[in-house]
Amino acid sequence: MSxxxxxxxxxxxLGTAAVARARIGTEASQxxxxxxxxxxxxxYHRTHGDFLGADSDAGEFVWCPEGLHEGDVHLLGEVAGxxxxxxxxxxxxxARWLAGQGAEAVGLDLSGGMLAxxxxxxxxxxxxxxxxxxxxxxxxxxxxxxDLACSAFGGVPFxxxxxxxxxxxxxxxxxxxxxVFSVNHPMRWIFPDDPGPAGLVATMPYFDRTPxxxxxxxxxxTYVEHHRTIGDRVRELxxxxxxxxxxxxxxxxxxxxxxxxxxxxxxxxLFPGTAIFCSHKPR
Ligand SMILES: C[S@@+](CC[C@H](N)C(=O)[O-])C[C@H]1O[C@@H](n2cnc3c(N)ncnc32)[C@H](O)[C@@H]1O
Numbered sequence: 001m002s003x004x005x006x007x008x009x010x011x012x013x014l015g016t017a018a019v020a021r022a023r024i025g026t027e028a029s030q031x032x033x034x035x036x037x038x039x040x041x042x043x044y045h046r047t048h049g050d051f052l053g054a055d056s057d058a059g060e061f062v063w064c065p066e067g068l069h070e071g072d073v074h075l076l077g078e079v080a081g082x083x084x085x086x087x088x089x090x091x092x093x094x095a096r097w098l099a100g101q102g103a104e105a106v107g108l109d110l111s112g113g114m115l116a117x118x119x120x121x122x123x124x125x126x127x128x129x130x131x132x133x134x135x136x137x138x139x140x141x142x143x144x145x146x147d148l149a150c151s152a153f154g155g156v157p158f159x160x161x162x163x164x165x166x167x168x169x170x171x172x173x174x175x176x177x178x179x180v181f182s183v184n185h186p187m188r189w190i191f192p193d194d195p196g197p198a199g200l201v202a203t204m205p206y207f208d209r210t211p212x213x214x215x216x217x218x219x220x221x222t223y224v225e226h227h228r229t230i231g232d233r234v235r236e237l238x239x240x241x242x243x244x245x246x247x248x249x250x251x252x253x254x255x256x257x258x259x260x261x262x263x264x265x266x267x268x269x270l271f272p273g274t275a276i277f278c279s280h281k282p283r
Contacts, residue, residue: 007040007043010043013039014216014223015216026135026159028160029221032224038111039113041091041111041116056126058126059095059121061094063152063274064274070097076178076180077178082148083105086106086107087139087155087156088108088136089107089114089154090111092131093118096126097127099127100127106130107132118131119131135159136159148180149177152181153183169242170242177280182276182277183275184274185272187230190203190205195261211225237277245280256268
């Protein structure tokens with residue numbers, strides 16, 4: 001099944017008719033993302049569920065299509081006994097895995113369809129975590145209530161106001177707490193969303209932040225992604241009062257011959273597909 005076919009059910013349900021590049025704010029982005037992830041939840045899990053451990057009782061914490069596992073890289077540091085917020089948790093395999101390591105984890109996501117998959121997994125057994133339906137730009141939590149915050153491609157690439165997400169995370173973290181999130185590597189923006197040779201030829205300006213939007217026949221957004229450059233992401237973290245500790249650009253591992261959307265061994269051997277921003281709130 002091609003990547004295009006993989007999204008056929010969601011595109012048919014939402015009436016996706018065209019691709020546009022258009023300014024789009026928080027509310028319209030949230031509406032599009034909620035509808036998209038609700039409609040695509042089953043296909044997302046059919047295609048990536050095994051790789052992510054999403055349907056397993058214990059969950060797994062895979063940061064990115066390159067397969068980097070938190071159990072190997074420990075980007076969050078010690079998690080046992082820590083209160084951890086996962087943003088854009090989907091079916092919460094990461095939050096469930098963290099709970100299995102002794103963390104007190106909470107998962108937040110915009111999409112009821114994605115969260116329902118997490119509830120179904122927890123009904124079958126394994127660690128239980130509270131799941132909250134909300135958008136990443138307005139976190140429904142008190143100040144300084146979390147020791148750690150994390151996100152694996154959840155929310156951050158899809159929000160109109162990612163600077164606000166950084167401020168919100170800084171607010172809910174206690175001093176000394178870490179915030180680590182993975183997103184599409186910003187340099188991927190310049191290439192077509194294609195895992196094959198066509199995806200090796202730059203066609204878009206890196207500096208053009210105009211969002212990628214799919215629309216239905218009436219022009220209503222059905223899917224949205226917001227681009228930020230590496231510098232934008234660093235500036236947003238710093239402006240929120242956070243300290244940038246690292247930007248991890250995972251190598252494409254030799255053992256991995258799997259494609260995931262625009263991710264493929266062909267592209268992964270030439271340039272990074274993921275950037276993981278590691279930061280902390282000063283004491
Ligand atoms: C690529 S999936 C990643 C899910 C999960 N982290 C994983 O690794 O499987 C992106 C997730 O971000 C969520 N999302 C999109 N926009 C969001 C927003 N504004 N606030 C919170 N979550 C959002 C989607 O509902 C979806 O579950």
